[in-house]
Amino acid sequence: MLKSLKAATAMALIAAVVAGWSVKSANAEGKFACEPGETYAMNVMVSSHPYWVPVFEGFKQAAKSLGCEAVFTGTPEYDITKQIASFEQEVVKKPKGILLHPMQADPFIEPINKAIESGISITTFAADSPKSKRTAYITSDNVAEAKFAADEIVKVLGEKGEYAVLENPGQSNHDLRVTALVDYMGTTHPGMKLVARQATNQDSNAAYQAVSAMLQANPNLGALWIPEAGSAEGAVAAVLAAKKKVLILHADITPATLEQIKQGNIHMAINPNQGIQGFMGFINTFLGAHPDLSDPFNDYKVSGFNPMQIPSMDNGFAVITKDNADSFDLNTYMKGR
Known part of the structure; x- marks a missing residue:
């Protein structure tokens, strides 16, 4: 009974403080709006x-x-x-x-x-x-994005296999997407082996060359993780040219990679809202x-x-697949704006 009384008293005190703070806040200087020309x-x-x-x-x-x-x-x-x-x-x-x-x-x-x-x-x-x-x-959350991608790769390919990553060193979010996936794979899915890692710096041509070389050196390559969409454009072109079956996941989205998702050539994109x-x-x-x-x-x-x-x-972030790709069409989004 005493405990309940103390709790009730405490709640009343908190309510009074909050009420007083709210009144003061309402009278605070400034307003939640811009001045003309701001x-x-x-x-x-x-x-x-x-x-x-x-x-x-x-x-x-x-x-x-x-x-x-x-x-x-x-x-x-x-x-x-x-x-x-x-x-x-x-x-x-x-x-x-x-x-x-x-x-x-x-x-x-x-x-x-x-x-x-x-x-x-x-x-x-x-x-x-x-x-x-x-x-x-x-x-x-770039770490959450990377973990989601890693788990998806394992979900599709199984606990053992080979994967590679492309990189854009120096840009913090891209760096984190790559390092987090590699670290998470190593600790959570040790049967997945990182066989190649190449900086392509958002350059689709560099990505095409890098992935072409990866496919030649690693005929059992099963998956690619790419921290941005520009390199993904070159990567999917290289996989298609080599007539290989490689699971491609990337972060962000462009109209070009969206089209590849619709066609089933890219497995999914993980896209910030x-x-x-x-x-x-x-x-x-x-x-x-x-x-x-x-x-x-x-x-x-x-x-x-x-x-x-x-x-x-x-x-x-949103996960873009063939099933919901139409919702991420930029031309549709921009109509009437």
Whole structure:
């Protein structure tokens, strides 16, 4: 009886505190909306890549709902120096915030920190620069993606077999997708043997050459795991040219690999929820630019850091197979937008 009374009293106290906090929050300075002309940018490398399209659509949807302006920026090249230059050019324009996909982590530390020091909110997405002062990072769980792919390979091929991976060294999410799968295979499915590992750097031609050589050197190759879609385009072409039967799984999606999935030449793609990534990427960037919207229970007032810290947010991922491929048609998605 005493225990129940104490619990009831505690609950009443918590309710009173929460009620008081809610009233105070409602009267806090600022509003969950943009001032006229308030602008947010999204910055990427290889700006023509179809991956960015649904991400930016989600970014724009969130911006519109808050009365903000949204712009898309970046560089058409896969070149870290040029992406940093495009990012710094955007910083000069003084947007309120930038949602950034850093091609590489460490080279972006100083540019990100300088942007933040100038009063610009920075959120990273899909790839990170964790040593920088960015306030938020949104991505799919790359380790979970890799484990799902590994388990699927074993589910189809059995506990013993040969597999290979293609790589894009230096891009954090791609690195994690590869290393996590290799490590997980080694500990959970030791009967699966890694027989080849080649950097193709999102280049379909390099992937074609690499996979052609792998097939010649490893006639029993049963599966390929690829951390992005560009290399998957070359890989499937090489497998088809060699008239081999190889289980191909890759992360992300392009119209070309989607078509190969529909035809049954690629087993599946594991694709981040791009629209959610863009939508929540914007929200996190907006919150980083408006820390006055919250008075969190921490030491930000004495330490001086931005209280809107979100070290990692998982936007989830979808599994694309022949059965649901039509739902991921980019042309259909973009109709009427």
